[in-house]
Amino acid sequence: MVKRTSHQSADCLIARPLDAIGDWWSLLIVRDAFDGMRRFGEFQKSLGVAKNILSARLRNLIAHGILETVPAEDGSAHHEYVLTEKGRGLxxxxxxxxxxxxxxxxxxxxxxxxxxxxxxxxxxxxxxxxxxxxxxxxxxxxxxxxxxxxxx
Amino acid sequence: MVKRTSHQSADCLIARPLDAIGDWWSLLIVRDAFDGMRRFGEFQKSLGVAKNILSARLRNLIAHGILETVPAEDGSAHHEYVLTEKGRGLxxxxxxxxxxxxxxxxxxxxxxxxxxxxxxxxxxxxxxxxxxxxxxxxxxxxxxxxxxxxxx
DNA sequence: CCATTCGGTTTCAAGTTGAAACCATTGCGG
DNA sequence: CCGCAATGGTTTCAACTTGAAACCGAATGG
Structure with a gap:
């Protein structure tokens, strides 16, 4: 998603977290997840962001192990997004x-x-x-x- | 720079800092500034980012009061970029x-x-x-x- | 002076973003 | 079983952003 310049020699331990999160909006998703949001629609309503963008961000956060999907609590067929241990580290x-x-x-x-x-x-x-x-x-x-x- | 959706009602106190910083690269500039870098060329070499982009990021950080320019320490006519109090808060x-x-x-x-x-x-x-x-x-x-x- | 470094700005092709439209599945009322 | 709305996305495409390279001007340096 973010171009990997393979160049931040000195301090990957700042650059790589930043890269994993992806972009600023993603941190707002994480914040909302801490506030208990779990559903696509909740995030979308809270952030007012286009659905395709939200979809891409969620996928990226999952790919980086910050969020994971779980079956919906209410038994519906949809899944929900919850923070992993790594995500809670944020x-x-x-x-x-x-x-x-x-x-x-x-x-x-x-x-x-x-x-x-x-x-x-x-x-x-x-x-x-x-x-x-x-x-x-x-x-x-x-x-x-x-x-x-x-x-x- | 970042579109202002005027929508993050619940928690501007996360969204606004994020907006002020601008984007991920900018935080790497701040990190380098903590490491003592002050000159345009130092940042450019450290980050490997295009000069126009670096220029825009520096301008944005200055506009948000995170960096400021000061006359060069070595007496040359160029100026240098240093963290403000607000910037050090990061x-x-x-x-x-x-x-x-x-x-x-x-x-x-x-x-x-x-x-x-x-x-x-x-x-x-x-x-x-x-x-x-x-x-x-x-x-x-x-x-x-x-x-x-x-x-x- | 002539060359070089420093600190940028301009240009423009390529990539990214996001609003809107579309689609697929589930839930539910009749 | 049919119709219809809600949920949870994906696709499309115009507009915007990004960034590599070229350019530029002012200061050193030799």
């Missing part, structure tokens, strides 16, 4: 994007939602990056390392 | 994507890098989502809430 990406959105894109007076703990209804904490020893790390206090360079 | 998105990539996309025997604490050289911890009271939350233990529904 939770943190969505949380990070959402917190970034909350910070920089929520105009005053806008209908504004945010993530809360289901049990208490209280907002969740912001994501933080921690060192192995628990120290809070700011952007810039990390780098990439080849694992062969790791101290034992 | 750090958590990149960390989340990378950890997902590490988990699901690193084949055995591949050149494999991961994020380490600059000070100690030890790997960073995995991202976690915590409730306000500190409890660790799994995907599915959160929901979206309108802020008017929040208990005081």
């Amino acid at each position: 939770f943190y990406v969505l949380v990070a994007l959402r917190q970034w959105g909350e910070t920089y894109f929520s105009g005053p007076g806008e209908p504004y939602t945010f993530m809360v703990d289901t049990r208490t209804g209280r907002p969740i904490r912001r994501l933080e990056v921690h060192a192995e020893d628990g120290r809070l790390l700011a952007p810039g206090e990390t780098r990439l390392a080849d694992f062969r360079q790791q101290p034992e | 750090f958590y998105v990149l960390v989340a994507l990378r950890q997902w990539g590490e988990t699901y996309f690193s084949g055995p025997g591949e050149p494999y890098t991961f994020m380490v604490d600059t000070r100690t050289g030890r790997p960073i911890r995995r991202l976690e989502v915590h409730a306000e009271d500190g409890r660790l939350l799994a995907p599915g233990e959160t929901r979206l809430a309108d802020f008017r529904q929040q208990p005081e």
